[in-house]
Structure formats: structure tokens, C-alpha cells
Amino acid sequence: MIERIWSGESILWLILWPFSLIYGMISWLIRLSFQIGWRKIWRAPCPIVIVGNLTVGGNGKTPVVIWLIEALKQRGLHVGVVSRGYGGKAKCYPLLVTNETSTVEAGDEPVMIAWRTNVVVSVAPQRHIAVNALLKLYNLDLIICDDGLQHYGLYRDHEIVVIDGIRRFGNGCWLPAGPMRERASRLSTVHTIIINGGKAEEHEISMTLKPCQAVNLRTGQIISLNKLSFIVAIAGIGYPCRFFEMLTNEGIDVVAKFAFADHYIYNESELCNLIKENQCLLMTEKDAVKCRNFARPNWWYLPVNVHLQGSAVCTLLDDITKLCTSHHNLHSSINNNE
Structure with missing residues (x-):
């Protein structure tokens, strides 16, 4: 039923539309509070790459995170991952994911990422706490945030949005009348747009999932x-x-x-x-x-593997690599001056 409402096939979205306006207003106020300085944005001492969605679930975000980790590892970069750990409930946070960590504690996606890639993964509802936990223990070139596009308390150096190319944005309404966490206009401010299935437009990267x-x-x-x-x-x-x-x-x-x-x-x-x-x-x-x-x-x-097409893929990886290089050079210069 919810798929029919969000796709626009059912007019029942009209009943939920007033609640969507409330959701949209709250979301707008939260983002505005960070933009004008009412609330503080925390900046990590290393580059942060966000991989997120504008809509609720099922877009292929986590496979993209795994692809990005492997691609950056091949370039010699040391990568960590942070996550909110949706669906999990740990006794205390931050939680570092190990081979013994259960999905009940950390959520399924952080455990899956650690299991598949063997990179360090930290979980906490407040992402900056998870970031600090990793940086205290590991010398990392960058940290990927699995989800968190709407977590504006964390400064991000590069934003990647993954979109379902078949369903796109459904009826375009905010939750709960539609699938939108933010409006489609948010895309004008992100660095990279990846389209999972369907037809990618000129400024988008085409993605397919291939079974192993x-x-x-x-x-x-x-x-x-x-x-x-x-x-x-x-x-x-x-x-x-x-x-x-x-x-x-x-x-x-x-x-x-x-x-x-x-x-x-x-x-x-x-x-x-x-x-x-x-x-x-x-x-x-x-x-x-x-x-x-x-x-x-x-x-x-x-398991599935992500396949991305187009010259923009190399541009994406080059941009992130340059972020890490620039950050490393800056800190080296500061240390030398001291």
C-alpha cells in the first residue's frame, strides 16, 4: 500500500499531506539552524565523504559505500566508515564493529560493510562521536559516512547521493505522504549523483548491480x-x-x-x-x-557488485584522492612550521 501511495498511484497521499508539510518545515528549520550558526557544525580532522539518499531506503546506498571503499583502497588510501547503526541497539556508544559484533548491537549495514571490506567501522547515533573513536585508534586518510546526508551537524567534504533510477522520487512529497527526506532541489548542492538503474542524465553517473x-x-x-x-x-x-x-x-x-x-x-x-x-x-x-x-x-x-559507467567515475575518485592529498599536505606544513 505504501508503495502505491508514494508512487502517486493512490490518492491517499492527500490524507497524509498535512503531516508532510510539518515534516518538511521541521527539516528546513534543522538545516537552517546549522546554516546560520544557531547550531554548531563539527569538522573532523580528516576528509569526510557522505553517501546518502534523498528518499527512504532501497536505493543501493550501502553497495555504493562498499564499492567506494574498495576503489579507494586500490589507490592506497586508508579508509574508515561510520554509521548511525540503524536497527541496532548497543549497550554503549561508540561501538567499534568486530567479527564478534552482532547485528542486534550495530545494525545490519555496519556489520555487512565490515564483513565484506575488512575496514574499520564505528557506530554511534551522533556521527562525530563515531569519527573520533576511529581517529583515536587508527591513522586514516578519510572516513566514509554511510547515510547521514541529513545529519548536518557533521561537516562533509564530499556528498554522494544515490537515487533509484526506476522509482526516482515517487510523488515528490516529503514523508509520510511521499518518500522524500528532502526535496529534489537539494541535488543542486551535492557533488556526485549516482543513478541505480533506469536512465542516467548527463550530469549523473549510471550504476548497475551485478550478482556475484x-x-x-x-x-x-x-x-x-x-x-x-x-x-x-x-x-x-x-x-x-x-x-x-x-x-x-x-x-x-x-x-x-x-x-x-x-x-x-x-x-x-x-x-x-x-x-x-x-x-x-x-x-x-x-x-x-x-x-x-x-x-x-x-x-x-x-553478494552483488556495483558497476559505474562514464568518465565521471574517475573524476569522483580523483576528487576524493585530491581531498586526502591536500589534507595531508596541509597538516605536514603545519607540523613543519611548529
């Missing part, structure tokens, strides 16, 4: 996706249809599909009841980090 091979949750065995049979697919992400469509596009026959809410907390018996003895369970990597501790032998997950 299937990985067994219990053993880590890697096999070709087409070698799995009698597949039951599940997805607890912002836009589950994208995962199911990917399987269809790969020519994979699926016995059944089950969509769950984003950040859904699974339990073993629930998932076991979805499949029969001769079937296998296939899930997203984001789901896998929540199920790895109670996985059965016939449970698999499908």
Missing part, C-alpha cells in the same frame, strides 16, 4: 548461481523487488519468494519453515549477516 556467485552461509563455499536448484528466495531490504528481479534477469527459476521489511530481524524456526527438505534458501548479503549464526547447510546468499 552464491556463497554458503555455513561453509563459505562459493558456487555458480545456476547450480542451485529448488530455490526459495527471501529479501529483507528497502526494495525487495530489485533482488527478485535480479534473479529473474539471470534466468534463475525460483520456487517461492518472500519479501520482508528492511532491517527485519529473522529467527531460525521462521526461515526453516519456509523451505522443504530438498529446497535451498537464497538471501541477500544484508540478510546473511543476520542469519550466519544459526544458518543451515542449505542456506546461501548472493
Whole structure:
């Protein structure tokens, strides 16, 4: 139902429109309070790159974070990640993500990023606390903030916005009548716009998600996706249809599909009841980090890789690399003068 309202297919958005005006006014006042100095913006002693959205969930933000980490690591940069840790609740913050950290504590996305990339990840509702925790322990060239586009208390050196190229901005309304956290006009102030699927415009970077091979949750065995049979697919992400469509596009026959809410907390018996003895369970990597501790032998997950196209990709990486170089040179000069 909410998808129909946000897409404009249902006129029920009119009922929610007054609440959207309130949301929009509050958002505008929060941003204004930082712009005119009523509230202080904290600036980190290293470059901060924000990867975020204008709309609610399911845009492909976290895969872009993973792609960016790997691309910058290949350039020799030492990267850290901070996150709010949505869906998690730690006993205290900041929380540094380790191999033993559960998604209940940190949320699924920070655990997934650490699991996939092996970079240091810190979680705290206030991002500057998470940043400080990393910088006290590690010598980093830059920090990527997973989400946080609307967290204006943190100064950012580069902003990347990821947009679903198929759904774009739906009916264009603020929450809850529409999917917008901020209006589309905000794009005029960001540095990089990445379009996941659909058709990218001249000033946008085109992105596609490509499936890797299937990985067994219990053993880590890697096999070709087409070698799995009698597949039951599940997805607890912002836009589950994208995962199911990917399987269809790969020519994979699926016995059944089950969509769950984003950040859904699974339990073993629930998932076991979805499949029969001769079937296998296939899930997203984001789901896998929540199920790895109670996985059965016939449970698999499908990682995805981001593919970006166009000359603007090199420009993006060059700009971020220059930020790090300039910052390093500045601090070297200050230290030499002292």
C-alpha cells in the first residue's frame, strides 16, 4: 500500500499531506539552524565523504559505500566508515564493529560493510562521536559516512547521493505522504549523483548491480548461481523487488519468494519453515549477516557488485584522492612550521 501511495498511484497521499508539510518545515528549520550558526557544525580532522539518499531506503546506498571503499583502497588510501547503526541497539556508544559484533548491537549495514571490506567501522547515533573513536585508534586518510546526508551537524567534504533510477522520487512529497527526506532541489548542492538503474542524465553517473556467485552461509563455499536448484528466495531490504528481479534477469527459476521489511530481524524456526527438505534458501548479503549464526547447510546468499559507467567515475575518485592529498599536505606544513 505504501508503495502505491508514494508512487502517486493512490490518492491517499492527500490524507497524509498535512503531516508532510510539518515534516518538511521541521527539516528546513534543522538545516537552517546549522546554516546560520544557531547550531554548531563539527569538522573532523580528516576528509569526510557522505553517501546518502534523498528518499527512504532501497536505493543501493550501502553497495555504493562498499564499492567506494574498495576503489579507494586500490589507490592506497586508508579508509574508515561510520554509521548511525540503524536497527541496532548497543549497550554503549561508540561501538567499534568486530567479527564478534552482532547485528542486534550495530545494525545490519555496519556489520555487512565490515564483513565484506575488512575496514574499520564505528557506530554511534551522533556521527562525530563515531569519527573520533576511529581517529583515536587508527591513522586514516578519510572516513566514509554511510547515510547521514541529513545529519548536518557533521561537516562533509564530499556528498554522494544515490537515487533509484526506476522509482526516482515517487510523488515528490516529503514523508509520510511521499518518500522524500528532502526535496529534489537539494541535488543542486551535492557533488556526485549516482543513478541505480533506469536512465542516467548527463550530469549523473549510471550504476548497475551485478550478482556475484552464491556463497554458503555455513561453509563459505562459493558456487555458480545456476547450480542451485529448488530455490526459495527471501529479501529483507528497502526494495525487495530489485533482488527478485535480479534473479529473474539471470534466468534463475525460483520456487517461492518472500519479501520482508528492511532491517527485519529473522529467527531460525521462521526461515526453516519456509523451505522443504530438498529446497535451498537464497538471501541477500544484508540478510546473511543476520542469519550466519544459526544458518543451515542449505542456506546461501548472493553478494552483488556495483558497476559505474562514464568518465565521471574517475573524476569522483580523483576528487576524493585530491581531498586526502591536500589534507595531508596541509597538516605536514603545519607540523613543519611548529
